[in-house]
Amino acid sequence: MIDQIKVLLKSVTGEACTPKAIWKLVYTAIGYVSSFFAAAVLLKDLTGYDILERLIKGHWKTVLIVSLLSSCLHNRKKVNCCKKVSNCDIQIAISVKDIFQNRTANSYVIPTNTFFRTQMDNEYISPNSVQGRFQLKYFNGKLHDLDGLISKSLNSQEIKGLLTSDCFGPVIKYPIGTVAKIDRKGKHFYFVAINDVNEYGKPIGQSIEHVSIALTAVADAIKRMGHYDNLCIPLLGSGHAAIQGATKEDVFQQTVDFFIQCDEKLASKLIISINPKDYLDEKIDLTRMEKYLDYRCEFGKMITSVPCKKA
Structure with a gap:
């Protein structure tokens, strides 16, 4: 069972070491969160509309989940x-x-x-x-x-x-x-x-x-x-x-x-x-x-x- 969990982590990160695999998922997810906020700020600066920024701040938990899932898909390798x-x-x-x-x-x-x-x-x-x-x-x-x-x-x-x-x-x-x-x-x-x-x-x-x-x-x-x-x-x-x-x-x-x-x-x-x-x-x-x-x-x-x- 432990090996299967390690295989799963490596398949979505490419890392055999569990701590490295978890860290890779986390910092990739952080990158996606930053991208979402950057997009919201850019939209506000260009058009004056802050609806996307308010939406992201009001549903930050959803943003985190979506970012983590995106991180898994981004790093995923087929096994x-x-x-x-x-x-x-x-x-x-x-x-x-x-x-x-x-x-x-x-x-x-x-x-x-x-x-x-x-x-x-x-x-x-x-x-x-x-x-x-x-x-x-x-x-x-x-x-x-x-x-x-x-x-x-x-x-x-x-x-x-x-x-x-x-x-x-x-x-x-x-x-x-x-x-x-x-x-x-x-x-x-x-x-x-x-x-x-x-x-x-x-x-x-x-x-x-x-x-x-x-x-x-x-x-x-x-x-x-x-x-x-x-x-x-x-x-x-x-x-x-x-x-x-x-x-x-x-x-x-x-x-x-x-x-x-x-x-x-x-x-x-x-x-x-x-x-x-x-x-x-x-x-x-x-x-x-x-x-x-x-x-x-x-x-x-x-x-x-x-x-x-x-x-």
């Missing part, structure tokens, strides 16, 4: 945008908010490890990661239920894994790109294995190729057992997976390109979720992202499409 792909029945949106605050989405992509571990002890799964936030929101205190649902999904697909062990004991390691589909509270969640981890849950052997493998695997899972609806996806591999070379902008472009060029419809609307902290820390450039999205949505289908087949 969300949505574009329709040309000649294709799909919309792609950029949303700066926690992934699970995108309530218009029906399905979500959750990056995970090849062990499909859910333990949060010693931050094996970080509570700040997408998977960690999912577990706290939907399975807080009931991780055994989540483990059962993941195992059920993997077993139903007859996916073969390799028996190994980590700090919690025996575990099955699945290939990169393995997807387990979980249904919870009317929503659909696609857990996709995007990185290997050591016995303590720390990422190892990261590769930028894992991002494309994960995207292809999610597309295949949607076609086999998913739903054509609003899909929300984070910037895969650019967070706690710590994939070398997976910069946020590169992953964003790769995600946009993949869904635009795919030869089958995977979603009616794709929502690319940007972590508010990344926006506040200026790790992303929303203006560049929107320009890229606008260009690709307008001309993307002119490029030869690529089939969405499982890697």
